[in-house]
Amino acid sequence: xxxxxxxxxxxxxxxxxxxxxxxxxxxxxxxxxxxxxxxxxxxxxxxxxxxxxxxxxxxxxxxxxxxxxxxxxxxxxxxxxxxxxxxxxxxxxxxxxxxxxxxxxxxxxxxxxxxxxxxxxxxxxxxxxxxxxxxxxxxxxxxxxxxxxxxxxxxxxxxxxxxxxxxxxxxxxxxx
Numbered sequence: 001x002x003x004x005x006x007x008x009x010x011x012x013x014x015x016x017x018x019x020x021x022x023x024x025x026x027x028x029x030x031x032x033x034x035x036x037x038x039x040x041x042x043x044x045x046x047x048x049x050x051x052x053x054x055x056x057x058x059x060x061x062x063x064x065x066x067x068x069x070x071x072x073x074x075x076x077x078x079x080x081x082x083x084x085x086x087x088x089x090x091x092x093x094x095x096x097x098x099x100x101x102x103x104x105x106x107x108x109x110x111x112x113x114x115x116x117x118x119x120x121x122x123x124x125x126x127x128x129x130x131x132x133x134x135x136x137x138x139x140x141x142x143x144x145x146x147x148x149x150x151x152x153x154x155x156x157x158x159x160x161x162x163x164x165x166x167x168x169x170x171x172x173x174x175x176x
Contacts, residue, residue, distance in 0.1 A: 025174020050125035067098040067175040086163040091121035
Protein backbone atom coordinates (compact mmCIF):
# COMPACT_ATOMS: atom_id res chain seq x y z
CA UNK A 1 0.00 0.00 0.00
CA UNK A 2 2.87 2.38 0.79
CA UNK A 3 4.18 1.86 -2.76
CA UNK A 4 0.77 2.79 -4.18
CA UNK A 5 0.60 5.95 -2.08
CA UNK A 6 4.14 6.86 -3.17
CA UNK A 7 3.22 6.34 -6.83
CA UNK A 8 0.16 8.57 -6.51
CA UNK A 9 2.21 11.23 -4.73
CA UNK A 10 4.83 11.09 -7.49
CA UNK A 11 2.19 11.50 -10.20
CA UNK A 12 0.68 14.48 -8.37
CA UNK A 13 4.14 16.02 -7.96
CA UNK A 14 4.82 15.75 -11.72
CA UNK A 15 1.39 17.15 -12.56
CA UNK A 16 1.98 20.06 -10.22
CA UNK A 17 5.42 20.74 -11.70
CA UNK A 18 3.97 20.58 -15.21
CA UNK A 19 1.21 22.99 -14.22
CA UNK A 20 3.76 25.38 -12.70
CA UNK A 21 5.89 25.33 -15.89
CA UNK A 22 2.78 25.98 -18.00
CA UNK A 23 1.77 28.87 -15.73
CA UNK A 24 5.25 30.39 -16.00
CA UNK A 25 5.14 30.08 -19.81
CA UNK A 26 1.66 31.64 -19.93
CA UNK A 27 2.88 34.53 -17.75
CA UNK A 28 5.90 35.03 -20.02
CA UNK A 29 3.66 35.06 -23.10
CA UNK A 30 1.26 37.50 -21.41
CA UNK A 31 4.17 39.88 -20.80
CA UNK A 32 4.53 40.13 -24.60
CA UNK A 33 0.93 41.41 -24.87
CA UNK A 34 -0.56 38.88 -27.30
CA UNK A 35 -3.65 39.73 -29.29
CA UNK A 36 -6.83 37.67 -28.91
CA UNK A 37 -7.03 34.73 -31.29
CA UNK A 38 -9.85 34.78 -33.80
CA UNK A 39 -11.95 31.68 -34.49
CA UNK A 40 -10.09 31.45 -37.81
CA UNK A 41 -6.73 31.24 -36.02
CA UNK A 42 -8.03 28.70 -33.49
CA UNK A 43 -9.05 26.44 -36.39
CA UNK A 44 -5.99 27.09 -38.58
CA UNK A 45 -3.66 24.20 -39.32
CA UNK A 46 -0.70 26.05 -40.84
CA UNK A 47 0.67 23.91 -43.65
CA UNK A 48 2.77 25.66 -46.23
CA UNK A 49 6.07 25.22 -48.01
CA UNK A 50 8.12 28.23 -49.09
CA UNK A 51 11.64 28.64 -50.48
CA UNK A 52 14.42 29.92 -48.26
CA UNK A 53 16.92 32.46 -49.59
CA UNK A 54 18.90 29.66 -51.23
CA UNK A 55 15.81 28.31 -52.98
CA UNK A 56 15.47 25.24 -50.72
CA UNK A 57 11.92 24.39 -49.62
CA UNK A 58 10.99 24.88 -45.96
CA UNK A 59 7.82 23.10 -44.86
CA UNK A 60 5.74 23.77 -41.76
CA UNK A 61 4.92 20.05 -41.69
CA UNK A 62 8.62 19.28 -41.24
CA UNK A 63 8.84 21.74 -38.33
CA UNK A 64 6.17 19.93 -36.28
CA UNK A 65 7.33 18.59 -32.95
CA UNK A 66 8.78 21.91 -31.80
CA UNK A 67 7.40 25.42 -31.34
CA UNK A 68 7.58 27.77 -34.32
CA UNK A 69 7.37 31.55 -34.20
CA UNK A 70 6.14 32.64 -37.64
CA UNK A 71 6.85 36.32 -38.24
CA UNK A 72 5.55 38.10 -41.35
CA UNK A 73 8.08 40.65 -42.57
CA UNK A 74 8.99 43.01 -45.43
CA UNK A 75 12.16 45.01 -46.06
CA UNK A 76 10.02 48.05 -46.95
CA UNK A 77 8.25 47.96 -43.56
CA UNK A 78 10.07 50.16 -40.98
CA UNK A 79 8.68 48.34 -37.88
CA UNK A 80 9.70 45.01 -39.47
CA UNK A 81 13.23 46.27 -40.03
CA UNK A 82 13.36 47.47 -36.40
CA UNK A 83 12.10 44.09 -35.14
CA UNK A 84 14.42 41.90 -37.25
CA UNK A 85 17.52 42.05 -35.00
CA UNK A 86 15.52 40.91 -31.96
CA UNK A 87 14.08 37.97 -33.94
CA UNK A 88 17.62 36.97 -34.88
CA UNK A 89 18.70 37.17 -31.20
CA UNK A 90 15.70 35.07 -30.17
CA UNK A 91 16.56 32.45 -32.78
CA UNK A 92 20.15 32.33 -31.47
CA UNK A 93 18.93 32.04 -27.86
CA UNK A 94 16.49 29.23 -28.69
CA UNK A 95 18.95 27.20 -30.75
CA UNK A 96 17.37 23.87 -31.67
CA UNK A 97 14.58 24.16 -29.03
CA UNK A 98 12.30 26.03 -31.45
CA UNK A 99 12.26 27.66 -34.88
CA UNK A 100 11.96 31.35 -35.67
CA UNK A 101 10.53 31.46 -39.19
CA UNK A 102 10.61 34.85 -40.90
CA UNK A 103 8.18 34.89 -43.83
CA UNK A 104 9.08 37.75 -46.13
CA UNK A 105 6.43 39.15 -48.46
CA UNK A 106 9.02 41.05 -50.50
CA UNK A 107 8.57 40.93 -54.24
CA UNK A 108 12.19 42.00 -54.73
CA UNK A 109 14.37 38.97 -53.94
CA UNK A 110 17.56 41.03 -54.38
CA UNK A 111 16.44 43.50 -51.68
CA UNK A 112 15.64 40.62 -49.33
CA UNK A 113 19.00 38.94 -49.93
CA UNK A 114 20.76 42.27 -49.41
CA UNK A 115 18.92 42.79 -46.10
CA UNK A 116 20.04 39.34 -44.89
CA UNK A 117 23.49 39.48 -46.55
CA UNK A 118 25.16 38.73 -43.19
CA UNK A 119 22.81 35.80 -42.61
CA UNK A 120 20.41 35.17 -39.76
CA UNK A 121 19.92 32.58 -37.05
CA UNK A 122 16.24 32.67 -38.01
CA UNK A 123 14.99 30.69 -40.99
CA UNK A 124 14.04 33.20 -43.68
CA UNK A 125 11.61 32.21 -46.43
CA UNK A 126 9.85 34.22 -49.13
CA UNK A 127 6.16 34.40 -50.05
CA UNK A 128 5.89 37.06 -52.72
CA UNK A 129 2.30 35.94 -53.43
CA UNK A 130 1.34 36.86 -49.84
CA UNK A 131 -0.95 33.82 -49.68
CA UNK A 132 0.48 32.56 -46.40
CA UNK A 133 -0.17 35.78 -44.44
CA UNK A 134 -3.66 35.83 -45.96
CA UNK A 135 -4.25 32.30 -44.60
CA UNK A 136 -3.51 33.75 -41.14
CA UNK A 137 -5.97 36.56 -41.82
CA UNK A 138 -3.40 39.32 -42.13
CA UNK A 139 -1.93 41.68 -44.68
CA UNK A 140 -0.26 43.99 -42.16
CA UNK A 141 3.30 43.68 -40.99
CA UNK A 142 4.94 42.83 -38.75
CA UNK A 143 2.67 40.21 -37.27
CA UNK A 144 3.88 37.08 -35.54
CA UNK A 145 2.14 33.85 -34.60
CA UNK A 146 3.40 31.33 -32.09
CA UNK A 147 2.58 27.77 -33.09
CA UNK A 148 2.93 24.91 -30.63
CA UNK A 149 4.72 21.65 -31.37
CA UNK A 150 1.42 20.06 -32.47
CA UNK A 151 0.86 22.71 -35.15
CA UNK A 152 -1.80 24.81 -33.41
CA UNK A 153 -1.67 28.60 -33.28
CA UNK A 154 -1.43 29.54 -29.60
CA UNK A 155 -0.60 33.26 -29.66
CA UNK A 156 -0.79 36.18 -32.10
CA UNK A 157 1.33 39.31 -31.80
CA UNK A 158 0.20 42.27 -33.87
CA UNK A 159 2.88 44.86 -34.54
CA UNK A 160 6.52 44.92 -33.47
CA UNK A 161 7.78 43.22 -30.29
CA UNK A 162 11.14 43.08 -28.57
CA UNK A 163 11.90 39.38 -29.03
CA UNK A 164 15.22 39.77 -27.20
CA UNK A 165 13.41 39.95 -23.84
CA UNK A 166 13.86 36.89 -21.56
CA UNK A 167 10.06 36.51 -21.54
CA UNK A 168 10.10 35.86 -25.30
CA UNK A 169 12.36 32.84 -25.00
CA UNK A 170 10.42 31.58 -21.95
CA UNK A 171 7.15 31.95 -23.86
CA UNK A 172 8.37 29.99 -26.88
CA UNK A 173 10.21 27.34 -24.85
CA UNK A 174 7.11 26.88 -22.70
CA UNK A 175 5.31 25.34 -25.66
CA UNK A 176 7.69 22.35 -25.71
